[in-house]
Amino acid sequence: MISIQQEDFDLAHELQQLRKSCNQMGAFVSFVGLVRDYATQGQVTAIELEYYPAMTYKSLVRIVQQAELRWPLLGLRVIHRIGYLPAHAQIVLVAVASQHRHSAFAACEFIMDYLKTEAPFWKKEYINGQNYWVEAKATDTQALAKWQN
Amino acid sequence: MISIQQEDFDLAHELQQLRKSCNQMGAFVSFVGLVRDYATQGQVTAIELEYYPAMTYKSLVRIVQQAELRWPLLGLRVIHRIGYLPAHAQIVLVAVASQHRHSAFAACEFIMDYLKTEAPFWKKEYINGQNYWVEAKATDTQALAKWQN
């Protein structure tokens, strides 16, 4: 249900697995994040994703549990890649199945918003032979506000 | 970009096509709706989807244009199936690509909310050899409120 891995993933395969787990699903929402090929410093050729093995998985479990407490979900899959990833590669998948679309949309966006601000991953961008640690964005922290009232 | 068809669709293929159209995409959100196999009257074996050929396509174009005016999108695909569809079949796909996740989530949910209340499709459920027109849900109309302030 939650994986942290170097290998790429196949959205179609993951959704098919998710569907098998339950017949009552009516709504599937999925998010896929890709490595963007530009930054303010120039063209990005690749990124490298560092993580904190003992903590990252625990952190994702907690985020998913929060989502499951808030919305009636029927299935869920989170995959986050780590290591060296070229531009346009897939980084992250969050797929949520539920009976009705609202729960699936809300839970998927909730998980992404928390993942972006709480899960210990750090991204370094390779640009013109140099590398730069990506700075956290204030908008990611602001995105949490909508879940906190 | 918008299709109304009897044939099934392949999400993986559609997302791949969407990716080809632009390199700056960072976020993909997709919604897939399936035929649910139950209703208050019993087990649903299939549905039949009627539409208004001259109007339905126009209506989807208008909904998509509204989404494109509100959020900076980089790619978009809408497929709605019509005709006789067995339980668990795919009914609808809305896939949205943008640079950042918020626009993609918002536009995808916006399109689904308007599609559910404005696009002329009507669903009939087959249950125990009988068939019943599905009643519109008040929650679908209420879902529009969040886009109207």
Next chain:
Amino acid sequence: MIKILYFARFREKLGLDQEQYPTTFPLTVTELLQQLAQRGGHWHDLFDCPQGVLVAVNQEMTTQQAIITVGDEVAFFPPVTGG
């Protein structure tokens, strides 16, 4: 003359998916509904004091106050349930 289309539950109940309808103008949607209701039976059930009757004129959703002109395509249908 206008063209009238019926969809879904309305189409089935009336046993009719479309008709050419001779009428005089000016005509509002409300007036058209009243004329149809006078056919009696299911027509009366559906279109007299209509609730949950959506209307499109020339493939655009509109209201019962809309004005219909010659050659228009008018469609009546229940609330939509796609997606």
Next chain:
Amino acid sequence: MIKILYFARFREKLGLDQEQYPTTFPLTVTELLQQLAQRGGHWHDLFDCPQGVLVAVNQEMTTQQAIITVGDEVAFFPPVTGG
């Protein structure tokens, strides 16, 4: 003795990903940061009046007021940027 881990920009700047750190207890995260800052150089730059320093104790995010006890795993890292 506690274990301290450094990640990302901190790890690179300090040239160190982890260390066993002998200390006396009770100890708060703030006190530990002050001790590390006294090593000078990059340690001082990163940990004196620290801004943007996140801390986890035993793999749980916590605050600088948290109390560290013997055998704990303490991790320092910049704001996260995954996803």
